[in-house]
Amino acid sequence: MHRFYYFIISACMLFTSCNKDEVITEEVGGQPIIELDSETGIYTVKVDHELTIAPTYQNVEDALFAWTIDGTLVSSGPSLQRTWNECGDFYVKLRVDNAEGYAEEELKVEVKELTPPVISLALPSQGLKVVRNTDYTFTPDIQHSDVEGFKIEWVREGKIVSTENTYTFNEKELGVYTVTINASNIDGTTTKDVSVEVVETMPYVVKFPTPSYQQTSTDRYTFADRPVFLRPLLEYFDNPRFEWSVDGQVMEGEVERMFKFTPSAPGEYTVSCTVSEDTPTEKISRNIDKGKTAVTATVKVVCVDKKEQDGFRASGSSKLWNKVYEYTPAPGQFINETSTIGGMTGNETSPEAAVAWATQRLKDKLHVSLGSFGGYIIVGFDHSIPNSGNQYDFCVQGNAFDGSSEPGIVWVMQDINGNGLPDDEWYELKGSEAGKEETIQNFEVTYYRPEGKKMDVQWISSD
16 A cells, blocks of 8 residues: 655744753654554455554644545544455545644455365255165365365264264164254354255155156157157166066066167056065074065156148248247356356346246347256247258357357257147267267256355266
8 A cells, every 4th residue: 555644844943842861852854654463454354343453643733634435524533443344445644733734544344254174965856864774974165275274074873983084873773863064264164064864765756757747647648650659767776677567567688777668559548667686585583584676657648630731731930949948057167257258137036037038048149058968958849840851940050150069959849749848858969979988868967955055066977
C-alpha cells in the first residue's frame, strides 16, 4: 500500500530554548507517521470473526484518528477492532490528524468464507447393510481436511473407536448401529451420523428397469417376430446365476443376464427371471443343508396385434425434431454452468424446467450438454423415419472439432402402443466400436450427490 504524507511548511521554524545551566533543549514536533502492522497492507479474516488492526505511530500526541469504509466512520481510536459479517474485499482508510498536519493509509481486508470440514460418505440408496462378522472399511471424502487444526473422530455408543481417516466396522450381533463421524478444524466442526444395519444375509433385489428415468411402467411392447431385450437390475449380488421362464415355462439354455425374447404371435406374455447367489451349500447341522437364496422378478411383454408399418406417418410439419420429452444430464463440465458456453440460467431445478431449457436451446440451434456417461436427451418427431438400409436416415449434430470428438450412443424407439410417450422398446444403433473386444457393453454408472459446495461428484461403475 502507498503511504501519503502531507506537510505544512512554514517560512521559518520557531524554536524555543532556555539557557539553564548553559544546556540548550529544543521541542521538536511534526506531522503524524503511520506504520501498518502488515507489510502489504492486506489483511485476511474469516467471516463472522474479529480482526484487530493496530498500527504503530509517531507524533500522535493529541491526534485525531478516523477509520472509514466507503466514507462511513467505523472507528475513532488508534486501532480498528471489528467483526466482519460479510464475505468480500473491503477497503479501509485510516487518517490521523494533529496540529502539524495529517497522514493517510489505505488498506485492504479480505473476508473469506469459513471452511469447516465437509464429510461425504457415499451410501447405497436403499441404506447401508452389512453382513455380520465381516470387515467393512469406511473411507469418507472430507473437504477442507487441509485446514489448520484438522482432526477426526469415529464414535460408537458414546465411545471414540478411531481417530484415523478410515474406520473398519465389524459387528457380530444383528441390528442397526449408528457410527458418528466428527471432523473439525479451526473453522468449525461437522458431524455425520451413518446408520449401519447388520444382517445375516443381504436383502437381494431383482427388478426390471423402466424405459427411461421419468417413465414409471416396466411393461414392454413389440410386434410379432421383433425381439425385446430384457436385462434386470440387481442389488447386493456378488455371483449371480440366472434362470429365465416365459409364462411359467423354463427357457432351457438361457443362463445369461440378457434375455432376447421374440414373441411369435400377438398377446401378453409374462417373462420371469430368477436370480440366485452362486455360493457353496452351507451345512447348518449334520442333517440340515442351507440352500441358495433366490429372488424372482417378472415383466409383462405386450405383443401388439398390428404390423410395424401400420402407424407410419409419411410427413410432418418439419424435417426436424418437434418435441423434447426428457432432458436428464449426468454430472459434467457444463451442467448448471451459467457462462456463455454452458448457457444455463440457474433456474433449471426441475425436470419440466430442464426440458423447457433444452427445447429453447435446440430451437436456437445451440448445443445441449449431456454431461458425462449416462446423461441423455429424448426428442421426438411428428413423422416416421423409415430405415433405408445402408443410407443415412437422420443425423445428430455434435460439437466435434480437430483433436476432440465426443460421440454419443444413439437409441431409437417406435411408438408401438400409440400413446405418444417414449415408453416402448429402445434399440441401440450399432456404432463403429460395437462388437470390438475392448468395447464394454451394458456399462453402468451410479453417481452420488456431493455433501458440500465444489466437492467432486463420487461415482462407482459396473466394471
